[in-house]
Amino acid sequence: MPWNPHTYNQFKDIRYQPFFDLAGLISPENLKNCVDVGCGTGEQTAILSGKFESAKFLGIDSSEEMLRESIRFEKTNLHFKLTTIEEFVQSVSKWDLIFSNAALQWCDNHAELFPKLMAKLNSGGQFAVQMPFQRENILNNILLETVSEKPFIDLLEGFIQNSPILRIDDYAKLLFDNGLKDLSISLKVYPIVARSETDLYDFISGSALIPYMERLDDEGQKLLAAAFMRRIQAYFGSFPSIYPFKRILLYGVCE
Secondary structure, three states, rough: OOOOHHHHHHHHEEEEEEEEHHOOOOOOOOOOOOEOOOOOOOOOHHHHHHHHHOEEEEEEEOOOHHHHHHHHHHHHOOOEEOOOHHHHHHOOOHHHHHHEEOOOOOOOOHHHHHHHOOOEEEEEEEEEEEEEEEOOOHHHHHHHHHHHHHHHHHOOOOOOOOOOOOOOOHHHHHHHOOOOEEEEEEEEEEEEEEHHHHHHHHHHHOOOOHHHOOOOOOOHHHHHHHHHHHHHHHHHHOEEEEEEEEEEEEEEEHH
16 A cells, blocks of 8 residues: 555645644745655655745655655645655755754664764754654554454554654753754644544544555455544544644754
């Protein structure tokens, strides 16, 4: 099951508010060479390039499906490239802004990854990252419980997508130890009002559910969807209900 930009964008308003909050931390000063790491469809990168018109932007992503949507956003100061985050950190490029919105949670070992990313900043370069705080988000925990039990642990051959997200304190230390100043580090709740368990299922089906679904056949996918929705309904009890979706916003400037 590849990334589906249409499924992902069903909740565009909910997914975009953290992006705007993160973008609001960025200073236009000395902003010339910028990269959006894990740019998805490129729509948010286009918004950034419009906000900072004097800067050049590159959006990178490893999903061909997502990047097919980016072609319509290309312009003089905005281009896109198919590449992985791992390949990006190994390149020799340097940047005035490294921006990443809801992407780095898919990468392992943040204790190693983040210093490599920050090492790619020019002096005065800005680092702006937003990620869902998966370890405290209840839908992620319900999903993890579901796939950790039979029959799914067997159907998935033991596969579990453990979250690489660290503690807030760990990210603060990483940013400080790697020479970033003017730090802004926050955990923010973005409430989602769900009309039914289907709303919450649909919200996560465009992201965290994908690695499990792509390992199952049609029957297994139907079983997992039904079991997951039953657990969502059991947890929330009645609808409409509020889901406090938590996200980490990180910002700093390279000395």
